[in-house]
Amino acid sequence: MNKNMLTAFISLFFLQTANAQQNTDVRVAGAMKDVMWKGQLHGTVYLDTITDKTNLYGIGPVEYLSGELMIVDGKSYKSKVVSDTVMEVEETFNVKAPFFVYSNTGDWKEYKLPKKITTGRQLEAYLIKLNQNADKPFTFKLVGSIDSASIHIVNLPKGSVVASPDDAHKGQVNYKLNKENVIIVGFFSTQHKAIFTHHDTFIHMHLITDDKSKMGHIDGINLKRGGMKLYISN
Secondary structure, three states: OOHHHHHHHHHHHHHHHHHHHHHHOEEEEOOHHHHHHHOOOOOOEEHHHOOOOOOEEEEEEOHHHOOEEEEEOOEEEEEEEOOOOOEEEEEOOOOEEOOEEEEEOOOEEEEEOOOOOOOHHHHHHHHHHHOOOOOOOEEEEEEEEEEEEEEEEOOOOOOOOOOOHHHHOOOOEEEEEEEEEEEEEEEEOOOOEOOOEOOOOOEEEEEEEOOOOOEEEEEEEEEEEEEEEEEEEO
16 A cells, blocks of 8 residues: 555545544533523523534523524524414524533434334434433434424523422413424433433434424324334434
């Protein structure tokens, strides 16, 4: 092997290594429990300061619990309540979050989602089965059709004091979706309860419709049988 070929080989090796590390690195800013129990509502991360936005995915609430955030493939969306039936979705990185989970994920493995899996709990059990020997957090996404979903947007009244989850969800507005094409971004971890997942689950998911008119935190979902593709970060 000549010198030029050796140099090219070494460069390719380090590039692939760097990409592999990037694709599996889930990062967290702040903690859900500090927001819910300690009332730390201020932003701990300004999304525009995330320097590498290539293949970026992330979810969390807006600071002071005034909306929801979702990053899909390097594009950042913020939703806020307009009324009990209307929301506003804006594409922007000019926003802060009190806690946020994110990753640069460009390398996905596609899975055939069994038709019997239609709910969030069934999806969680399937993800646990796929990763029985893994304790490292990972990113996943689903692309396709839903029969229905219940999503919420936090909408805490200004000046509110938060000392419990009940306080944190004051003003929250719930929205019902039916027969929509969507992208779902989620994060799985057995090690991050109350950090970026709730205390009773290993997953945290946000949803955005294909037309980008609706986005929020998923409370309940019914996936269309055979209508979803599942992708998990390698």
